[in-house]
Amino acid sequence: MRVSVIGCGYLGAVHAGAMAALGHDVVGVDVDEAKVAALSAGRAPFFEPGLPELLAQTTASGRLRFSTDLSEVAGCEVHFVCVGTPQRHHEFAADLTYVDAAFADLAAFLAPGDVVVGKSTVPVGTAERLAAGLEGTGAVLIWNPEFLREGFAVQDTLHPDRLVYGVPAGEAGERGRAVLDVVYAAPLADGVPLVVTDYATAQLVKVAANSFLATKISFINAMAELCEATGADVTALADAIGHDVRIGRKFLNAGLGFGGGCLPKDIRAFMARAGELGVDQALSFLREVDSINMRRRVRMVDLAREVCAGSIVGRRVAVLGAAFKPDSDDVRDSPALSVAAQMRLQGAHVTVTDPQAIPNAQRAWPDLVFADTAEAAAQGADVVILATEWREYRALDPEKLAQVVRSKAIVDGRNVLDPVAWRGAGWTYRALGRP
Numbered sequence: 001m002r003v004s005v006i007g008c009g010y011l012g013a014v015h016a017g018a019m020a021a022l023g024h025d026v027v028g029v030d031v032d033e034a035k036v037a038a039l040s041a042g043r044a045p046f047f048e049p050g051l052p053e054l055l056a057q058t059t060a061s062g063r064l065r066f067s068t069d070l071s072e073v074a075g076c077e078v079h080f081v082c083v084g085t086p087q088r089h090h091e092f093a094a095d096l097t098y099v100d101a102a103f104a105d106l107a108a109f110l111a112p113g114d115v116v117v118g119k120s121t122v123p124v125g126t127a128e129r130l131a132a133g134l135e136g137t138g139a140v141l142i143w144n145p146e147f148l149r150e151g152f153a154v155q156d157t158l159h160p161d162r163l164v165y166g167v168p169a170g171e172a173g174e175r176g177r178a179v180l181d182v183v184y185a186a187p188l189a190d191g192v193p194l195v196v197t198d199y200a201t202a203q204l205v206k207v208a209a210n211s212f213l214a215t216k217i218s219f220i221n222a223m224a225e226l227c228e229a230t231g232a233d234v235t236a237l238a239d240a241i242g243h244d245v246r247i248g249r250k251f252l253n254a255g256l257g258f259g260g261g262c263l264p265k266d267i268r269a270f271m272a273r274a275g276e277l278g279v280d281q282a283l284s285f286l287r288e289v290d291s292i293n294m295r296r297r298v299r300m301v302d303l304a305r306e307v308c309a310g311s312i313v314g315r316r317v318a319v320l321g322a323a324f325k326p327d328s329d330d331v332r333d334s335p336a337l338s339v340a341a342q343m344r345l346q347g348a349h350v351t352v353t354d355p356q357a358i359p360n361a362q363r364a365w366p367d368l369v370f371a372d373t374a375e376a377a378a379q380g381a382d383v384v385i386l387a388t389e390w391r392e393y394r395a396l397d398p399e400k401l402a403q404v405v406r407s408k409a410i411v412d413g414r415n416v417l418d419p420v421a422w423r424g425a426g427w428t429y430r431a432l433g434r435p
């Protein structure tokens with residue numbers, strides 16, 4: 001099918017590549033000229049494993065091209081809207097400026113029978129409003145939330161856990177659904193479960209899923225607080241409760257907590273929307289989920305202070321990790337950078353390193369000092385903080401790192417290092433939720 005993808009960020013660029021890999025003829029549109037130039041040359045404008053290969057292969061095949069000119073979407077039968085919905089400044093609610101603009105601009109290029117597919121994460125009720133705005137174009141809107149994880153985005157898009165369609169009642173909705181079945185013919189043939197529902201449910205599925213994941217992480221981080229107060233070990237606790245299949249071990253890794261462009265802003269936007277709907281009490285627990293999450297960052301700084309004999313003023317701190325999670329260069333709401341910035345504000349000399357995210361981190365926090373490698377960041381350090389669990393940091397050799405630091409002290413913010421090995425090499429090892 002002839003497909004357009006509007007918005008080529010972390011979601012849209014991968015979606016465009018994946019749609020071309022599924023055999024469709026795709027044009028991706030973005031306002032950012034540098035991004036479009038990179039994508040057109042088959043290069044990924046951000047770090048995402050597998051994306052460079054996907055783009056190289058699909059742009060070379062001639063089935064994928066990119067443009068800054070929205071009129072190029074004319075003639076496509078399906079239009080995926082993948083623009084961002086960031087948190088508004090000084091508010092919990094989502095900023096819908098980009099979604100509204102994308103729909104308003106797109107309307108001019110739609111033909112009767114076209115299918116517009118909303119993938120952006122929006123407050124429930126938005127799809128209904130956007131569908132009303134398309135009246136008169138002859139196009140139908142389907143809401144099809146996206147569940148991809150950064151770091152696994154290509155795999156998640158080509159082999160999703162499930163597909164969800166929010167479809168309006170009536171003949172146009174049925175037709176739109178049939179078109180989307182053709183778009184997703186390959187994953188559907190592979191047996192990917194499909195849930196067809198109404199607009200409201202489809203929009204809620206996305207924020208409900210992210211709220212559940214955030215709650216699971218904050219639950220185990222709350223248990224970590226209990227472990228800290230009692231001398232218990234949260235990693236053993238997570239293993240033990242995770243054996244119960246009703247609970248499951250996934251997303252029970254205690255540590256610095258969640259960040260990124262989705263979980264934090266999605267739970268806040270969900271709370272804001274619940275307030276507008278008069279059901280804020282239903283989500284008041286998410287405020288606690290958010291608070292537990294933010295407290296972990298403060299606790300991390302406190303732990304560093306403890307190992308520095310009560311003060312970090314003038315101390316050298318190495319922070320390993322800037323991205324909000326490994327295998328990503330995304331620093332939006334990154335717990336690692338938040339800890340680094342707090343420590344700097346409190347008078348420490350902080351050096352941050354990351355295998356991929358330094359350019360983005362430098363743009364977001366120009367006052368921080370950066371180094372290319374863990375060894376360089378740890379030169380003369382009084383304390384080393386593992387903030388993002390990149391594979392190369394998990395594999396660090398305590399004997400080797402000991403040669404460059406001033407004081408052998410490490411705080412494991414992700415509970416991924418072996419305390420026995422580090423203590424055995426003479427290090428003071430501290431972690432969140434572990435004795």
Ligand code: UDX
Pocket residue numbers: 146147148149150151210213217250251252253254255256257258259260261262263324325
């Ligand atoms: C999330 C959802 O997983 C995805 O389905 C949705 O489409 C977008 O939001 P993403 O933001 O890419 O994806 O990251 P995810 O892997 O969910 O991790 C989110 C944060 O939680 C990271 O900061 C991670 O470090 C943290 N995390 C995750 C934990 O602290 N503990 C865990 O056990 C798991």
